[in-house]
Amino acid sequence: MAALQPVRGTHDLLPDAARVHRAVEDRAFDVARRFGFGEIVTPIFEFTEVFKRTLGDTSDIVTKEMYTFEDRGGESLTLRPEGTAAIVRAFISGGLAQSVPVKAFYRGPMFRYERPQKGRLRQFHQVGIEILGVEGPAADIEVITCGYHILEALGLGGTVTVELNTLGDLDSRAVYREALVAYLQGHKDKLSEDSLARLERNPMRILDSKDEGDRAVVADAPVLADHLNDASRDFFARVREGLAALNIPVEISPRLVRGLDYYTHTAFEFTTTQLGAQGTVLAGGRYDGLVKQMGGPPTPGVGWAAGVERLSMLLADPPPAPRPFAVIPAGAEAEALALTLTDRLRRAGHVVDLGYGGNMGKRMKRANKVGARAAIILGDEELAAGEATVRDLDSGEQARVPLDALEGALDRFR
């Protein structure tokens, strides 16, 4: 039986769930398209190097969460654990540096070997956007605004908090990091085990530790904002002004940091309290060093990714299944007519269900089960008159309609 279960941390999307999942993706893309983003589809696996080089050798994702394997040709490949690295790789290998700015939207499955929880799977799905080639804060503003509009389109405008911070440019970040490490070194005895490890690899992560002891230490730690140079400070101010002008409610979170190494300047996170520990629903930031780090021409970038499963769980108005019309023939002659009539109505754009057999009672039951809006009944009487009986399954009212006027008669049910 174990073999017949989906692999741990993976999930089938049965029709009802799949409909919600697609709706989230489609609405996100609809909004992104209005902002001028075009879709980029990249392969689901890449050379392992693509992720190693971008995510940093010490990140958890690279060190213990990647699905890496050797193919038959001996190449080391990895199922993508996130989207940005692949988009940037495509940007470089596709020569898109010639046509910056590039505004890319992507969606699809990502893979991380993690311990599954609610809202955390081993194969999960993201939608994301990236703007490559824009240095100024206009891109940051647009990217955050787009994310906010998408959440609004999903009916989540009021339930999500937008947290914002700046990591400063590379100089500011380096200066701050030094100050922070110096401070933390002096309080080593009070730090948790996790944070001692972070002190080596990713000291800024200690800022958002949930450990009480850590929090006490962090409370008096040097603040990033005090270490920003003028350029970084100005950049952040302009981002905030832009968002304020667009009425996007933002909370400044001085301790918000990013797990991945390539982020600079703007960092943001859209969170909800409705999903427990997996409250982050959309997150991203600016990554000015990434393209160059991957071997492309120095190109600034900013973007975010959002978790489709998490958004699906929150979706305010899950889309209903479409309500079909049920064509119900009685008798062999009617059966033959039903086949062509159904085809005609489908070509006209209607959703039509044609049962595979059974008497009228069974077919009516089926019509009801599939949520049909109306039944189109074809029997001997109707055939003789060149008509069909159209029965409104909500009200129970029915009327005879000439066959060649059917399309028009069905329009009133839309």
Next chain:
RNA sequence: GCGGGUAUAGCUCAGUUGGUUAGAGCGCUUGGUUGUGGUCCAAGAGGUCGUCGGUUCAAAUCCGACUACUCGCCCCA
């Protein structure tokens, strides 16, 4: 990777201090005749009680391991 909880029909759950053929609701199938669903009534199908092992005369019930799910930590979308 670490810690806690859970695991009974397709779904949501009962199952008393271990004791014969494991129950309910919903869903499903069939019927309540001949061309009309949703409501109602009746009958029926469906469970190696997550898996493996142990304790016992006897295990869904107690113990252990494993697996999955779940809630935290970690990480992150």
